[in-house]
Amino acid sequence: MYLVKSPLLLKWYYPSLVWNKSRHDKVVYLTFDDGPIPVVTEFVLNTLKSFNCKATFFCIGDNVSKHPQIFERLKIEGHAIGNHTFNHLKGWKTDDSTYxxxxxxxxxxxxSHLFRPPYGRIKKSQVKKLKAIDPQLNVIMWDVLSGDFDIGLTPEKCYxxxxxxxxxGAIIVFHDSLKAFERLQYALPAVLKYLIAQGYQFNIL
Structure with a gap:
């Protein structure tokens, strides 16, 4: 069960987290979770490059350690990097010290000073302790979830x-993961083409 649009109640309960950005300009923020990995992250990078767009990648540390060359490419091509924990931990089910x-x-x-909790699930106590470690840390959530991780979703519905x-000002979530790849391959270029035609620009967080 997930909601494509983040509800106001969640934004009210976690006011210190970043759910969206300025709504005055036609700017949106593409984000990708769970990489970097071969094939999928490389597809994302090639697609972004073909549309001259930048994005923010919330990386799993274990994947970075396994695929350092892809991680370096993210940085070289001007994309922003965020922390997504080393092992994709679910905050609600993990004690604070382990998290x-x-x-x-x-x-x-x-x-990085950017962090996205895996699954979007984090305790308020964990937020407080993370910000004690790094007072500049921005905990980034989202207000549009593509649903590309949902194997029951059609690529068209993801789009x-x-x-x-x-x-x-929307923060949009995709996943550069094998599970999401079938929907991502269709939806990402189609979304970029549509939003650019609507006059949107793509910024990094």
Whole structure:
């Protein structure tokens, strides 16, 4: 069960987290979770390059350690990097000390002031302790979820999820993972083409 559009109640309950950005300009923020990995992340990078777009990648530390060349390409091509824990931990089911150590292990690779909790699930106590470690840390959530991870979703519906809910300042989530690849291959270039035609620009966080 997931919601394509983040509800106001969640934004109210976690006011210190970043759900979207300025709504004054036609700017949106593409984000990709769970990479970097061969084939899928490379497809994303090639697609972004073909449209001259930049994005923010929330990387799993274990994947960075296994695929350092792809990680370096992310940085060389001007994309932003975020921490997504070392082992994709679910905050609600992980004690705070384990969660923080996993964050710090990933941070050795990412060296970022951006963090996205896997599954979007994090305790308020974990947010507080993470910000004690790094006062500049921005915990980035989203307001548009593509649903590309959902194997029961058609590629067309994944595309519709994004274009039907994107507004100025939207933070949009895709996944550069094998599970998402079938929907991502169709939806990402189609979304970029549509949003560019609507006059949107793509910024990094």
């Amino acid at each position: 923080l150590e996993n964050f710090k292990k990933c941070q050795e690779y990412t060296q 519709r999820n994004v274009i039907n809910h994107t507004r100025n």
